[in-house]
Amino acid sequence: MNAPVPPPAHPSGVPTLTRPCPICGTANAGAPALPGSRDGWDIVACSACGFAHMPAVPRGEALVETLAWEAQYAREGERRKRRQPILHWLDARTRWRLHLFPRAEGVDLLNRAAPSGPALDLGCGTGSNLARLDARFAPHGIEISKALAAQADVYARARGGSVVHASALEGLGAFPDGFFTAALLRSYLEHDWQAREVLTALHAKMAPGGLAAVKVPNYGSWNRRIMGARWCGFRLPDHVNYFDPASLRRLGEEAGFTVRIRRRHALPLDDNVLALLER
Numbered sequence: 075m076n077a078p079v080p081p082p083a084h085p086s087g088v089p090t091l092t093r094p095c096p097i098c099g100t101a102n103a104g105a106p107a108l109p110g111s112r113d114g115w116d117i118v119a120c121s122a123c124g125f126a127h128m129p130a131v132p133r134g135e136a137l138v139e140t141l142a143w144e145a146q147y148a149r150e151g152e153r154r155k156r157r158q159p160i161l162h163w164l165d166a167r168t169r170w171r172l173h174l175f176p177r178a179e180g181v182d183l184l185n186r187a188a189p190s191g192p193a194l195d196l197g198c199g200t201g202s203n204l205a206r207l208d209a210r211f212a213p214h215g216i217e218i219s220k221a222l223a224a225q226a227d228v229y230a231r232a233r234g235g236s237v238v239h240a241s242a243l244e245g246l247g248a249f250p251d252g253f254f255t256a257a258l259l260r261s262y263l264e265h266d267w268q269a270r271e272v273l274t275a276l277h278a279k280m281a282p283g284g285l286a287a288v289k290v291p292n293y294g295s296w297n298r299r300i301m302g303a304r305w306c307g308f309r310l311p312d313h314v315n316y317f318d319p320a321s322l323r324r325l326g327e328e329a330g331f332t333v334r335i336r337r338r339h340a341l342p343l344d345d346n347v348l349a350l351l352e353r
């Protein structure tokens with residue numbers, strides 16, 4: 075009997091899957107690696123639309139089991155300090171850049187502008203952002219880490235909401251169409267290799283007039299150009315998509331949303347892009 079063909083793997087043994095550009099669908103496997111690539115994980119520029127992304131990404135089960143976001147984040151901080159102590163220090167000390175303009179987080183925008191009703195935090199972690207939603211929202215979450223989902227669910231249920239332990243696409247499928255009046259995707263979309271499918275599914279689950287606040291690292295920032303491969307937005311292999319305002323707008327619009335990029339004039343100075351997507 076023939077042995078099953080193993081999926082392609084990263085040199086470390088982490089199983090991977092290959093995907094086309096999430097913005098335009100062009101296959102880019104084998105394209106030259108951009109600065110910021112490391113340890114056999116490549117970031118490439120799409121040959122058709124220029125979008126920076128990883129064409130080969132860890133398979134979902136590998137992400138859940140060994141590259142859980144919470145652990146990966148801690149490891150990346152340590153790696154930076156170890157390899158580039160001066161640049162890490164500089165990056166941390168130049169966080170003042172982020173405070174040149176009044177800070178508006180996605181959750182603040184939702185509290186201010188979204189219609190009352192069920193609100194979703196995609197990748198809700200422990201539920202810390204659910205807790206920041208005004209009382210007029212019923213907080214719901216989707217979280218792929220079982221332990222974090224269980225923790226957040228206790229909080230959400232006390233406020234009439236719920237947390238689903240699932241991937242984004244599976245979790246969205248658990249809710250009725252037109253359900254959410256608000257959604258928060260904070261540091262989420264850069265992690266999901268199915269960003270287009272997730273935004274399209276989210277659009278179906280939003281009520282007309284509902285608002286989604288989306289925050290991602292800004293690959294178009296001056297800081298990324300200055301810091302090069304040492305830019306704080308590179309986090310491999312868990313950041314698989316590298317958005318700038320134009321690519322985030324395009325993906326949101328093609329998923330069916332009206333897209334407004336926040337603080338547009340300050341964006342080159344900002345390491346993040348914050349957008350409001352209206353259904």
Ligand SMILES: [Zn+2]
Pocket residue numbers: 095096097098099100120121122123124125
């Ligand atoms: Zn493309």
